[in-house]
Amino acid sequence: MFQRGYRFVSRCAPALKAYGPIFLAHHGISHQLTTSPATMAASRSYHCQEFGTLYKDDYRMFFMQDQKPISPFHDIPLFVDKDGKAVEANANTGIFNMVVEIPRWTNAKMEISRDEPLNPIKQDSKKNKPRFVHNVFPHKGYIWNYGAFPQTWEDPEHVSPETGCKGDRDPLDVCEIGFRVAKRGEVLQVKPLGIIALCDEGETDWKVIVIDVHDPLADELNDIEDVEKYMPGLIQTSVDWFRYYKIPDGKPPNTIAFDGQAKGREVATKVLYETHDYWRKLVMEKSSRGPEWSCLNTRCKGSPFMVSPDEVEKVMDKQGKQQPAAPWDPALDTWHFIDREAAENSVARK
Amino acid sequence: MFQRGYRFVSRCAPALKAYGPIFLAHHGISHQLTTSPATMAASRSYHCQEFGTLYKDDYRMFFMQDQKPISPFHDIPLFVDKDGKAVEANANTGIFNMVVEIPRWTNAKMEISRDEPLNPIKQDSKKNKPRFVHNVFPHKGYIWNYGAFPQTWEDPEHVSPETGCKGDRDPLDVCEIGFRVAKRGEVLQVKPLGIIALCDEGETDWKVIVIDVHDPLADELNDIEDVEKYMPGLIQTSVDWFRYYKIPDGKPPNTIAFDGQAKGREVATKVLYETHDYWRKLVMEKSSRGPEWSCLNTRCKGSPFMVSPDEVEKVMDKQGKQQPAAPWDPALDTWHFIDREAAENSVARK
Numbered sequence: 001m002f003q004r005g006y007r008f009v010s011r012c013a014p015a016l017k018a019y020g021p022i023f024l025a026h027h028g029i030s031h032q033l034t035t036s037p038a039t040m041a042a043s044r045s046y047h048c049q050e051f052g053t054l055y056k057d058d059y060r061m062f063f064m065q066d067q068k069p070i071s072p073f074h075d076i077p078l079f080v081d082k083d084g085k086a087v088e089a090n091a092n093t094g095i096f097n098m099v100v101e102i103p104r105w106t107n108a109k110m111e112i113s114r115d116e117p118l119n120p121i122k123q124d125s126k127k128n129k130p131r132f133v134h135n136v137f138p139h140k141g142y143i144w145n146y147g148a149f150p151q152t153w154e155d156p157e158h159v160s161p162e163t164g165c166k167g168d169r170d171p172l173d174v175c176e177i178g179f180r181v182a183k184r185g186e187v188l189q190v191k192p193l194g195i196i197a198l199c200d201e202g203e204t205d206w207k208v209i210v211i212d213v214h215d216p217l218a219d220e221l222n223d224i225e226d227v228e229k230y231m232p233g234l235i236q237t238s239v240d241w242f243r244y245y246k247i248p249d250g251k252p253p254n255t256i257a258f259d260g261q262a263k264g265r266e267v268a269t270k271v272l273y274e275t276h277d278y279w280r281k282l283v284m285e286k287s288s289r290g291p292e293w294s295c296l297n298t299r300c301k302g303s304p305f306m307v308s309p310d311e312v313e314k315v316m317d318k319q320g321k322q323q324p325a326a327p328w329d330p331a332l333d334t335w336h337f338i339d340r341e342a343a344e345n346s347v348a349r350k
Numbered sequence: 351m352f353q354r355g356y357r358f359v360s361r362c363a364p365a366l367k368a369y370g371p372i373f374l375a376h377h378g379i380s381h382q383l384t385t386s387p388a389t390m391a392a393s394r395s396y397h398c399q400e401f402g403t404l405y406k407d408d409y410r411m412f413f414m415q416d417q418k419p420i421s422p423f424h425d426i427p428l429f430v431d432k433d434g435k436a437v438e439a440n441a442n443t444g445i446f447n448m449v450v451e452i453p454r455w456t457n458a459k460m461e462i463s464r465d466e467p468l469n470p471i472k473q474d475s476k477k478n479k480p481r482f483v484h485n486v487f488p489h490k491g492y493i494w495n496y497g498a499f500p501q502t503w504e505d506p507e508h509v510s511p512e513t514g515c516k517g518d519r520d521p522l523d524v525c526e527i528g529f530r531v532a533k534r535g536e537v538l539q540v541k542p543l544g545i546i547a548l549c550d551e552g553e554t555d556w557k558v559i560v561i562d563v564h565d566p567l568a569d570e571l572n573d574i575e576d577v578e579k580y581m582p583g584l585i586q587t588s589v590d591w592f593r594y595y596k597i598p599d600g601k602p603p604n605t606i607a608f609d610g611q612a613k614g615r616e617v618a619t620k621v622l623y624e625t626h627d628y629w630r631k632l633v634m635e636k637s638s639r640g641p642e643w644s645c646l647n648t649r650c651k652g653s654p655f656m657v658s659p660d661e662v663e664k665v666m667d668k669q670g671k672q673q674p675a676a677p678w679d680p681a682l683d684t685w686h687f688i689d690r691e692a693a694e695n696s697v698a699r700k
Contacts, residue, residue: 104683105455105490138587140455140490179684231687237488333454334529337581 048185051319055130055326060319061121061185068309069316072099073112073119074283074297076150078276082213084189095213098174100186102146107132107332112148117296117315134248137335139241144175145182155278163197163257165204169290172275174208178215189213192268194224197257198242208268224264235262248336253343398535401669405480405676410669411471411535418659419666422449423462423469424633424647426500428626432563434539445563448524450536452496457482457682462498467646467665484598487685489591494525495532505628513547513607515554522625524558528565539563542618544574547607548592558618574614585612598686603693
């Protein structure tokens with residue numbers, strides 16, 4: 001059953017021949033596809049410039065287009081075609097831009113900054129210390145290419161009818177499940193397949209599951225059931241990841257809405273359009289919404305926060321020169337083992 | 351229950367306080383311990399020298415002691431104290447040297463070479479291509495620090511009473527489960543906790559489960575039950591890893607002896623002593639055993655293959671200068687998804 005419409009590739013042929021049709025759900029790697037012309041064209045249009053020291057609080061990654069800095073939150077379009085070209089929201093390509101903040105298997109909690117002009121990526125910090133997620137066994141770091149959708153925002157004044165919780169004041173989070181480990185700052189063209197809802201202190205924190213449209217398996221994956229079919233265990237493991245990843249920090253398990261089940265493409269797409277509308281209000285109106293967010297931008301026509309590309313060049317002048325990465329703390333390589341049964345019993349007792 | 355005798359550390363204290371006693375089995379990291387004096391002393395006595403191009407067939411890592419090359423297979427002692435100092439086999443310290451070939455979370459199948467003088471580490475190859483293990487979801491590369499015990503050898507003329515299979519002609523394999531990601535070529539002092547037996551084409555391929563004696567959890571782990579207690583899920587996941595890791599190469603699941611269960615410290619220790627005896631015969635006698643293995647050494651008194659340290663210096667002259675690593679093939683980052691239920695049904699039908 002896994003062979004239907006399957007892109008067959010030579011280096012996996014023996015596997016698929018012997019065992020594949022029966023039990024191998026395989027990505028069907030093609031070397032050519034790792035640098036598809038479309039991907040190249042799309043990534044060519046943006047590039048990143050790094051400042052400061054990786055893993056320290058002065059680290060910043062700025063986004064550039066046509067040699068000028070832009071905001072990844074406001075200036076990178078959400079609705080695109082497969083080559084990353086902006087389209088109207090009602091074009092319904094089903095394809096969206098995603099900004100990669102955290103490559104798969106890494107631990108540094110990088111994110112688009114809220115209050116800094118042009119929203120460079122920086123490392124989240126807690127008590128003035130750069131924040132890393134711990135490895136919760138059997139996971140190694142983030143298990144997807146993790147990031148945010150540009151031009152989306154989870155409005156704290158909006159109570160989701162699905163979860164009964166308010167928005168968490170952040171761009172919409174996204175987990176890309178393709179075969180490739182993306183780079184921090186890459187802008188990928190992705191299609192939504194499903195969505196998981198975390199409810200954290202009364203706030204909804206949606207996590208959209210997507211695949212890079214240039215991934216060899218992209219054509220086979222169109223909804224959440226396809227993920228289970230081609231990548232058995234991935235959704236359940238993703239829910240496990242979100243439920244337990246804060247335990248090593250002394251926090252309780254996260255609450256996952258919908259009884260720990262992922263919803264499909266339809267809900268994911270609805271949330272994408274909704275959060276895009278909330279972002280539009282944020283950037284187009286001088287209101288009290290999201291006062292912590294810098295809305296400075298160079299591309300959002302009609303926004304009171306828009307300035308000319310030349311005006312923002314000086315934003316980067318204040319940044320320190322890029323330095324070698326700070327030494328890695330080996331303690332971050334620890335695997336934290338959690339007795340899930342005991343954890344669930346403990347929650348049930350409360 | 352996880353707190354009994356637990357080395358408590360500040361950065362984990364909140365976690366343990368809130369949820370730890372109930373369900374957090376934690377490594378108890380201490381920064382100081384990552385560079386304990388004992389570890390430093392032990393690693394100071396050996397160092398490694400690399401030649402050729404990492405991930406290509408000319409890559410070699412030689413082991414050195416006192417500025418002279420040695421064989422990691424023959425010249426590094428098996429029986430040691432916690433500082434890595436050689437002791438007699440009957441001293442029963444319960445501590446053994448281990449040579450790290452493959453650091454946790456990496457994929458390149460590095461191993462002590464069979465037929466080359468001084469047995470440098472090189473990358474295993476298949477059909478003239480360097481061999482990598484694939485990532486079988488949810489695993490990322492090897493999930494332990496993987497390597498070999500020096501001065502051990504699985505004799506093909508010996509049929510194991512436990513498995514009914516012959517030895518696989520290789521040094522005894524070892525999986526180190528401590529919190530730290532070791533480096534290729536490191537020599538660790540470890541204690542055995544248990545053992546898993548793979549049976550591959552009629553040959554036994556033992557995998558000894560150990561922990562670095564300098565790991566903060568080492569005192570708590572003394573037998574296989576302790577592993578399950580402090581690291582719930584690790585043994586089962588390790589068995590899963592060994593059962594399925596060759597599937598992406600088109601091979602069937604591996605057979606795990608003892609119904610897929612790990613045996614405890616006693617069996618592990620017995621196999622260690624046995625395989626040490628087989629190694630001794632290999633290196634001490636000019637016999638037909640293991641003709642593919644180079645037994646050249648500089649430390650094994652009484653061995654017909656022993657030469658003076660000065661004589662072996664020229665061995666490294668033939669090696670090419672160290673070059674930058676070959677580019678990483680992104681296809682190796684793919685996760686291979688396996689439907690384990692279908693796999694088991696397929697095996698059962700045969």
